Amino acid sequence: QSVVTQPPSVSGTPGQTVTISCSGSRSNIGSNTVNWFLQFPGTAPKLLISSNNRRPSGVPDRFSGSKSGTSASLAISGLQSVDEADYFCAAWDDRVKGVVFGGGTKVTVL
Amino acid sequence: EVQLVESGGGLVKPGGSLRLSCAASGFTFSSLSMSWVRQAPGKGLEWVSSISSTTSYIYYADSAKGRFTISRDNAKNSLYLQMNSLTAGDTAVYYCVREAGGFVATGAFDVWGQGTMVTVSS
Numbered sequence: 001q002s003v004v005t006q007p008p009s010v011s012g013t014p015g016q017t018v019t020i021s022c023s024g025s026r027s028n029i030g031s032n033t034v035n036w037f038l039q040f041p042g043t044a045p046k047l048l049i050s051s052n053n054r055r056p057s058g059v060p061d062r063f064s065g066s067k068s069g070t071s072a073s074l075a076i077s078g079l080q081s082v083d084e085a086d087y088f089c090a091a092w093d094d095r096v097k098g099v100v101f102g103g104g105t106k107v108t109v110l
Numbered sequence: 111e112v113q114l115v116e117s118g119g120g121l122v123k124p125g126g127s128l129r130l131s132c133a134a135s136g137f138t139f140s141s142l143s144m145s146w147v148r149q150a151p152g153k154g155l156e157w158v159s160s161i162s163s164t165t166s167y168i169y170y171a172d173s174a175k176g177r178f179t180i181s182r183d184n185a186k187n188s189l190y191l192q193m194n195s196l197t198a199g200d201t202a203v204y205y206c207v208r209e210a211g212g213f214v215a216t217g218a219f220d221v222w223g224q225g226t227m228v229t230v231s232s
Contacts, residue, residue, distance in 0.1 A: 044205060
């Protein structure tokens with residue numbers, strides 16, 4: 001069981017906005033910044049959002065991150081078929097003294 | 111081009127050892143923290159270890175403590191992971207990752223290698 005919890009799957013239709021939640025605790029999300037990664041099957045993950053809401057160069061503005069208290073969210077607006085992938089959140093945890101990842105969320109475009 | 115290339119993976123028997131290497135290029139390796147992240151087949155991502163640019167700070171996941179040793183050679187632009195007492199639970203793709211910014215182990219891994227597969231089996 002992950003220290004940080006994500007829904008196993010979310011789905012949406014093209015053009016819709018979907019949101020992926022990332023629920024943690026005071027020692028991780030509550031005290032540190034959250035990062036989001038996307039991974040296509042058979043490939044290495046890619047940084048999507050850093051420091052709660054910063055998009056690295058090249059990441060479309062359809063992706064946005066937010067954080068409130070001990071939870072964070074990734075929103076994908078204008079959902080496209082190319083967005084079908086696994087999404088992971090991660091943050092430093094002050095208690096375990098390490099980076100903790102969420103279990104991952106599979107996004108399906110219907 | 112910024113690049114990380116892992117090597118050293120393979121098949122090893124339980125109780126055996128393996129040393130992973132990661133060759134970095136296209137950026138100032140000596141200025142940035144580096145980490146190892148692994149992914150067991152069909153599973154999620156698991157952070158393994160991180161090391162700061164000057165090796166002043168080193169962190170390990172509980173699953174790695176006492177068995178794995180992270181190190182780096184800034185003169186060779188290389189990161190290493192020495193893995194001992196391997197078990198079937200260590201079977202995974204191991205990714206070498208770069209930490210964005212100047213801090214160690216924030217989880218902002220902005221560059222990933224292609225990964226090297228480690229299989230522990232008799």
